Amino acid sequence: MTSAALLAYAATGLVGLNHGYWAVITCLVIVQGSLGATISAGLARVAGTAVGAIVGGIGALVPLMVHGVPEWVVLLLVIAPLALLASSRAIFRLAPLTGGLVLLLAGSSSLGFALSRIAEIALGTVIGVLASLFVLPERATAILAERAASLLEQLGAYTVVLLSPDNAQAHERAALKIRGGFALLQNDLKEVENERSAHLLRSDPFPERLSRHLQRLRTDVNMLGRCSASEGKELHAELAEQIRRLFESYAAVLRHRAALPPGQHLDDVMLGNTSDTPLGFALLTLQAEFKALRETLEQWENPSSSLPLS
Numbered sequence: 001m002t003s004a005a006l007l008a009y010a011a012t013g014l015v016g017l018n019h020g021y022w023a024v025i026t027c028l029v030i031v032q033g034s035l036g037a038t039i040s041a042g043l044a045r046v047a048g049t050a051v052g053a054i055v056g057g058i059g060a061l062v063p064l065m066v067h068g069v070p071e072w073v074v075l076l077l078v079i080a081p082l083a084l085l086a087s088s089r090a091i092f093r094l095a096p097l098t099g100g101l102v103l104l105l106a107g108s109s110s111l112g113f114a115l116s117r118i119a120e121i122a123l124g125t126v127i128g129v130l131a132s133l134f135v136l137p138e139r140a141t142a143i144l145a146e147r148a149a150s151l152l153e154q155l156g157a158y159t160v161v162l163l164s165p166d167n168a169q170a171h172e173r174a175a176l177k178i179r180g181g182f183a184l185l186q187n188d189l190k191e192v193e194n195e196r197s198a199h200l201l202r203s204d205p206f207p208e209r210l211s212r213h214l215q216r217l218r219t220d221v222n223m224l225g226r227c228s229a230s231e232g233k234e235l236h237a238e239l240a241e242q243i244r245r246l247f248e249s250y251a252a253v254l255r256h257r258a259a260l261p262p263g264q265h266l267d268d269v270m271l272g273n274t275s276d277t278p279l280g281f282a283l284l285t286l287q288a289e290f291k292a293l294r295e296t297l298e299q300w301e302n303p304s305s306s307l308p309l310s
Contacts, residue, residue, distance in 0.1 A: 052098025
């Protein structure tokens with residue numbers, strides 16, 4: 001972010017723009033934790049600024065063509081349609097702000113003022129994206145993998161809560177944390193798609209497959225909790241600990257590129273549980289999803305082999 005702001009300030013001087021601070025502010029606003037998020041924020045700022053500046057510039061000309069029009073009427077005519085546009089399309093959320101600034105600050109040079117703002121913000125956006133691409137770049141897939149590792153750990157801890165004697169507060173806290181993690185995971189997937197759209201990321205189904213595995217594991221863990229409700233939960237402490245360790249071992253693969261756990265570990269959770277009971281069936285389903293996750297991670301570790309879509 002610092003590098004982008006300094007580059008933007010220097011660039012505005014080189015190209016002769018009068019108000020370099022607009023480019024600097026744009027860099028500070030759009031540079032995010034990953035390249036995908038930076039691209040998304042940059043597109044939203046350019047789109048909102050362009051539409052807002054054009055409408056605001058046209059509005060500033062109205063008093064020159066129609067004498068006696070109150071300023072508040074012109075402001076209403078500019079802000080109302082822009083606010084409606086922003087409410088329907090999030091990418092234009094900055095349009096009302098830009099339109100109001102151009103209208104109130106432009107004066108008689110409305111068109112030049114508007115075009116200057118668009119040029120400065122576009123320059124700041126380009127510099128911000130380039131800085132995210134070349135200065136300590138953080139790609140969306142790496143962020144998604146870290147998020148997935150945290151979710152795997154949380155699901156392991158959640159399993160312990162579900163298979164332990166009832167603790168409503170701990171259950172609710174764990175469930176709330178997991179819901180928040182999945183919401184952030186969806187944002188990470190959008191950033192991955194932004195990088196793909198900009199042709200900065202190869203077409204790879206790994207992020208989407210990983211997300212689907214996590215969703216299914218979440219469902220399997222919840223089913224495990226429901227199936228164990230009719231039994232004495234205090235009897236499942238050792239089983240819950242085995243499953244927690246299994247979740248954490250796969251989290252380590254994503255976070256540290258650790259070696260995949262031995263395949264035999266996938267069968268350990270079934271010891272002493274037959275599939276003809278509700279709990280046994282839930283464990284069998286969980287086991288199957290762990291095996292599917294393992295296959296996906298094996299392909300991730302060896303990208304030269306093909307990874308079919310599922």
